[in-house]
Amino acid sequence: MNTGFLVLEVKRVGRARQFWIGALFFPTVLYLMQANLFRGDIADRVGVDFSEYLLGSLAAWAALFVALNIGSRVALERATGWQRQLRITPLSPTSYLIAKLTASLVVALPAITAVAVTGGLLEGVRLPIVGWLQLILGIWVGSLPFALLGVFIGQIASADSVQALTSISHMLLGVLGGAMFPVVAFPEWMQRVSAIIPSHWLAVIGRSPFEGDSSVGLSALVLAGWTVVLGTAVTLRYLHDSAQD
Amino acid sequence: MNNAVGATVAEPTGRAAGPPAIKVSGLYKSFGDVRAVDGIDLQIASGEVVAVLGPNGAGKSTLIDMVLGLTRPDRGEISVFGNTPREAITRGVIGATLQEGALLDDVSARELLTMAASLHARPQPIEEVLRITGLTGLADRRTRLSGGQRQRLRLAMTLVSNPRLLLLDEPTVAMDVEARQLFWASMREFTDGGRTVVFASHYLDEAEDYADRVVLIRSGSVIADGTVPEIRSVVAGRSLSATVPGANAEHLRELPGVVTVEARGDHFDLVCADSDAAARELFARFPRAHDVEIAAISLEKAFLALTSAEGGETR
Numbered sequence: 001m002n003t004g005f006l007v008l009e010v011k012r013v014g015r016a017r018q019f020w021i022g023a024l025f026f027p028t029v030l031y032l033m034q035a036n037l038f039r040g041d042i043a044d045r046v047g048v049d050f051s052e053y054l055l056g057s058l059a060a061w062a063a064l065f066v067a068l069n070i071g072s073r074v075a076l077e078r079a080t081g082w083q084r085q086l087r088i089t090p091l092s093p094t095s096y097l098i099a100k101l102t103a104s105l106v107v108a109l110p111a112i113t114a115v116a117v118t119g120g121l122l123e124g125v126r127l128p129i130v131g132w133l134q135l136i137l138g139i140w141v142g143s144l145p146f147a148l149l150g151v152f153i154g155q156i157a158s159a160d161s162v163q164a165l166t167s168i169s170h171m172l173l174g175v176l177g178g179a180m181f182p183v184v185a186f187p188e189w190m191q192r193v194s195a196i197i198p199s200h201w202l203a204v205i206g207r208s209p210f211e212g213d214s215s216v217g218l219s220a221l222v223l224a225g226w227t228v229v230l231g232t233a234v235t236l237r238y239l240h241d242s243a244q245d
Numbered sequence: 246m247n248n249a250v251g252a253t254v255a256e257p258t259g260r261a262a263g264p265p266a267i268k269v270s271g272l273y274k275s276f277g278d279v280r281a282v283d284g285i286d287l288q289i290a291s292g293e294v295v296a297v298l299g300p301n302g303a304g305k306s307t308l309i310d311m312v313l314g315l316t317r318p319d320r321g322e323i324s325v326f327g328n329t330p331r332e333a334i335t336r337g338v339i340g341a342t343l344q345e346g347a348l349l350d351d352v353s354a355r356e357l358l359t360m361a362a363s364l365h366a367r368p369q370p371i372e373e374v375l376r377i378t379g380l381t382g383l384a385d386r387r388t389r390l391s392g393g394q395r396q397r398l399r400l401a402m403t404l405v406s407n408p409r410l411l412l413l414d415e416p417t418v419a420m421d422v423e424a425r426q427l428f429w430a431s432m433r434e435f436t437d438g439g440r441t442v443v444f445a446s447h448y449l450d451e452a453e454d455y456a457d458r459v460v461l462i463r464s465g466s467v468i469a470d471g472t473v474p475e476i477r478s479v480v481a482g483r484s485l486s487a488t489v490p491g492a493n494a495e496h497l498r499e500l501p502g503v504v505t506v507e508a509r510g511d512h513f514d515l516v517c518a519d520s521d522a523a524a525r526e527l528f529a530r531f532p533r534a535h536d537v538e539i540a541a542i543s544l545e546k547a548f549l550a551l552t553s554a555e556g557g558e559t560r
Contacts, residue, residue, distance in 0.1 A: 004360045004364065005364065007360070016351070085348075087314075087315060088314075088315065088334055088341045090335050090336065090365065
């Protein structure tokens with residue numbers, strides 16, 4: 001495990017101001033907008049207090065939004081030749097991956113917390129301290145497969161196409177997974193599709209302190225599965241990326 | 246010119262025991278219809294400083310990429326200190342400066358070097374590397390560096406890894422004369438300790454000043470391989486062309502200072518190491534010689550001359 005590369009990666013995301021602005025404000029604003037826009041019918045159908053329901057979902061979306069954005073920066077590093085440069089050093093694929101994931105986690109934690117704090121202060125959401133920890137830390141750890149997905153997008157996209165691919169992923173994962181908008185607002189078939197989308201399970205973890213849901217274990221299992229699959233894909237891709245045939 | 250110049254596997258110099266730094270045999274690589282590397286055999290002993298020269302598109306970069314494991318050969322074997330390229334990279338014995346190798350714009354030189362040093366078991370002290378490469382004053386700046394400064398930073402990244410083998414792909418391309426001198430001064434200071442250095446270049450004077458062996462590559466093949474004086478004697482030579490009635494190529498090859506002869510009827514094109522001596526003797530032996538022209542020889546012409554030189558190999 002190489003810490004020098006990890007430290008550099010964390011420093012770099014720390015300096016990327018545009019990510020911090022997006023990470024802290026975008027999910028928070030989306031939360032406040034929806035909490036005040038959707039009233040009545042939709043809000044009544046979610047089963048728990050609407051502000052609470054949204055808080056869990058959008059804190060999850062904040063995590064995946066950040067994770068995809070940070071990971072997909074790899075596309076630019078490939079375009080500039082930085083990846084090639086790393087390939088001729090003894091840096092192991094494992095160290096590379098751990099550094100990328102850590103960088104994503106470093107930004108994801110404040111992004112999740114920002115939504116939680118907004119809910120607590122402005123929307124009157126109340127939870128015991130254990131509940132808050134479950135919400136924040138659960139989503140935080142659960143964002144790992146999305147960080148891997150971001151890296152994977154960065155590995156297969158070009159510098160030109162990465163922006164579009166990342167945005168599409170934000171939308172698909174956010175909308176279909178029910179993290180960005182309340183899934184109860186959708187027709188029946190979309191709610192069923194939602195169940196196979198990994199972000200659905202991250203949102204379930206986010207709402208679990210409010211819903212008293214017992215499917216946290218299942219969510220963790222599904223997300224762990226995605227982590228293994230995407231982790232393998234990213235490692236293989238890293239090993240073969242720079243070797244032109 | 247002697248038989249040492251030829252597209253053959255060079256004899257190990259015996260300067261160091263153990264496996265050769267680089268051993269390449271029967272190497273081929275095509276990109277589509279283009280044969281980038283077309284059958285190269287090359288052995289570089291530990292401790293040698295070798296210049297790989299050739300015109301653009303000769304296959305130098307492809308060869309270096311394959312030695313680094315960045316490009317997979319179609320055919321052939323490569324070993325680096327007896328290991329595969331990938332193993333050699335993982336063990337940290339190779340340090341390479343790629344052409345236009347990428348740097349990061351959001352970190353300082355010191356941060357970049359600290360990271361590079363952390364990847365290696367016995368890195369060179371960062372302050373020392375900054376001093377050697379003349380970057381001490383710029384170490385903590387996070388603004389964009391100039392072209393020459395960036396290239397010195399690339400070199401610093403390579404040096405900090407303290408490698409046994411340095412592979413430099415056109416390290417001074419796009420540098421002005423002053424920057425080039427500074428670069429090679431840094432290199433000399435660093436490699437005094439008997440490291441193996443292989444650099445690709447199309448500047449002949451760099452090879453002359455710095456390498457003890459020169460490998461000439463053209464169209465993906467090694468066309469000549471010898472010491473600097475051997476290569477230089479041809480490349481520094483002049484071309485002499487003349488119409489010499491009644492002479493044949495054999496006669497002219499016997500003239501002093503002549504390296505190669507090409508005949509077209511009565512007209513002869515000579516490559517001379519000493520064109521004055523050759524011209525004097527030409528007039529003495531063949532008073533009817535006329536239309537004599539003596540001109541400086543181009544590097545390209547020298548390469549061509551070498552392919553047909555005695556002991557050289559024509560493919």
